[in-house]
Every structure is written in C-alpha cells, then in structure tokens.
Amino acid sequence: MGPVPLVARGLTPEAPVIRGYLTAPLPIPVLDQIHADFAEGSYARYGQPLVELFLHDEPRFYGQTAEQIRTALDGEGFTGDFLLVDEEAESTRAVWYIGTWDPEEEDGAEVVKHGDERVLWKLRAVTKDMPLKWINYDIANMSMEEELDMYPYDPRAPQEPLDYEMDYLNDRSQSAYVVAYPSEFEESTEPSDLAQFSPPQSIVYRLKDAVAKENGLVSRWTVGSDVDSRVTAPPGSKTFMQYYDVDSPLWAKLYEPLQH
Numbered sequence: 001m002g003p004v005p006l007v008a009r010g011l012t013p014e015a016p017v018i019r020g021y022l023t024a025p026l027p028i029p030v031l032d033q034i035h036a037d038f039a040e041g042s043y044a045r046y047g048q049p050l051v052e053l054f055l056h057d058e059p060r061f062y063g064q065t066a067e068q069i070r071t072a073l074d075g076e077g078f079t080g081d082f083l084l085v086d087e088e089a090e091s092t093r094a095v096w097y098i099g100t101w102d103p104e105e106e107d108g109a110e111v112v113k114h115g116d117e118r119v120l121w122k123l124r125a126v127t128k129d130m131p132l133k134w135i136n137y138d139i140a141n142m143s144m145e146e147e148l149d150m151y152p153y154d155p156r157a158p159q160e161p162l163d164y165e166m167d168y169l170n171d172r173s174q175s176a177y178v179v180a181y182p183s184e185f186e187e188s189t190e191p192s193d194l195a196q197f198s199p200p201q202s203i204v205y206r207l208k209d210a211v212a213k214e215n216g217l218v219s220r221w222t223v224g225s226d227v228d229s230r231v232t233a234p235p236g237s238k239t240f241m242q243y244y245d246v247d248s249p250l251w252a253k254l255y256e257p258l259q260h
Contacts, residue, residue: 015048018134020055020083020095021069024062030090031055034127037093040168041128045251046176046216046244051131055085066098067120067155081137083130084122094161097123097133099144102153109145110152119155123148125162132164175241176217179227182236184211193221205240216250217242 020034035053042049061069066084073082084096099121102111111119123144125133136142150157187205188194194201205224206212212219224240227233244251 013048015042015050015052016134016138017052017054018081018083018130019078020053020085021061022055022057022085023064023069024087025057025059026085026087026089033093034085034089034095037127038130041166042131043168043171043174045169045253046174048176049131051134053083053130066096066122067118070098070101070120081134089127092126092161093128094124094126095130097125097130097144099123099137112152112154112156114156117155119153121145121153122155123162124159126164128168129162129164129166132166170246172243172246175243177239178207178215178217178242179231179233179237179239180205180207180211181234184208185224185238185240188221196221197223205238207242212242213245213248216245216248218245 034055038051038053039045039049042051042053061072064072069084073079079100081100082098084098086096089095102109102119102121104119113119121144123133133147137144145153147162148159185205185207187203189203193204197204201223203224204221206221207215207217207219209219220243222240222242224238227237227239231239
C-alpha cells in the first residue's frame with residue numbers, strides 16, 4: 001500500500017486553484033513564505049491540499065488598488081474571488097481576500113458609500129487561513145460579510161488581519177479516505193464498537209494498527225462502504241476514513257507547491 005491510500009488507490013480529486021495577484025515586486029523568499037503559509041493552512045503536508053495557490057506577478061498591477069484590479073479582471077472575463085498580495089505581506093504574514101462588488105440590494109448588507117464609487121468586498125487575514133476561508137465562502141458555510149466585524153461595511157476603513165489562530169500542523173481532525181484490501185483492515189459487529197455511531201450501524205471497519213502506522217494514519221473504528229467500481233481493488237476491499245497521524249515522520253517533508 002502506498003504512503004497515502006487515497007492517492008495510491010482511490011479516485012484522486014484535483015484541488016481547486018485560487019489566484020493571487022501582486023501589487024508590488026516582492027523577493028523570492030517572501031513569495032516562498034506566502035506559499036508555505038498557504039500550504040500549511042491547506043493541509044498540503046498530507047499530499048492532498050484542499051486548495052492550491054497560483055501567484056500572478058504582473059507589473060501592470062503594481063500600485064493598483066483592489067478595485068482597479070477587480071475591474072480589470074472582470075473586463076477579462078474572470079469574476080471569481082482572488083487574493084491580493086501587497087508590500088505588507090512580508091511583515092504581517094497576511095494578504096487580502098477580494099470578493100465581488102456589493103449588489104446594492106435594498107435588503108443587503110449596510111455599506112458606506114463614497115460618492116458614486118462601487119463598493120468592493122475585501123477582507124484582510126493571515127495567509128494560512130485563506131484556504132479555509134475560500135472553501136467556507138465557496139460552499140456558503142459563511143460569508144465575508146459575517147466575518148467582517150464592521151457595521152456598516154466601509155471599503156476604505158483600515159483592517160487588522162483576521163486570524164483563526166489555528167494550529168494547522170497539529171490539527172488532528174483531518175482524515176483521508178482509504179481504499180483498504182481485505183488483509184489490511186479489521187471489521188467489528190461488537191455492540192461496544194457500534195454504540196458510538198448514529199444512525200446505528202451493523203458493522204464498522206478500521207485499518208490494522210501496523211498498516212495504519214505504515215501509512216501515517218490512526219486506526220479507529222468508522223463506517224465503511226464498498227469500493228467505487230472505477231477503482232481497481234481485490235474483492236472484499238472497503239473504503240472508509242481514517243485520521244492522519246500528525247506525529248508520523250511521513251508528514252515531516254515539506255509540500256512542494258504548485259509553483260516555487
């Protein structure tokens with residue numbers, strides 16, 4: 001079995017890519033740090049980042065405001081969210097999350113208007129939190145309006161970087177979908193093992209301890225299912241989730257970002 005069962009055997013999802021734009025020329029070490037911080041918050045150390053970052057260094061955007069860059073990208077047909085990296089990124093370890101223009105709806109968020117300027121939603125936060133922000137906004141789990149503790153919202157008001165203060169490197173809540181062959185997992189129908197699951201289960205599965213350790217995972221009872229027909233696996237194989245072992249030496253190697 002490979003170091004990460006999902007990668008070695010399962011259907012490997014392709015991570016979405018979020019764009020980042022520089023508003024000033026920045027040295028390579030600073031760009032490397034931005035990639036490293038982003039990769040940390042994307043749990044990229046496990047080989048399956050939640051989101052990838054691609055930085056665009058285009059001199060035409062040097063010295064431009066978020067509003068000017070948003071307008072230019074809209075004109076080119078790109079209306080998605082993006083990150084803005086300014087000269088303060090090195091000292092603050094933070095970047096800007098740029099959303100969309102305020103729709104100016106009567107029942108929408110209260111905003112401060114400056115003349116006839118359009119209002120652009122933007123939020124400043126530490127770089128390592130950006131992957132989770134992008135995911136939460138994308139699935140509407142939360143919104144930028146909710147996170148910005150600013151009522152009414154003033155696009156010109158200074159912002160201190162928001163920080164979830166999460167320890168991503170020691171987060172033990174991340175799990176992998178594994179494809180386990182019959183000789184690599186155990187199953188149980190013991191009431192004591194089934195009692196923790198709701199709705200009630202008739203059988204649960206976990207990797208054998210040695211197999212889990214070899215793959216940098218933690219063996220725990222969980223719900224499983226038959227393997228997807230598109231995956232080649234021996235009869236009787238199962239797929240289920242197991243948590244990553246953050247202390248495993250397998251995950252000590254730094255992740256190579258999309259660009260470096």
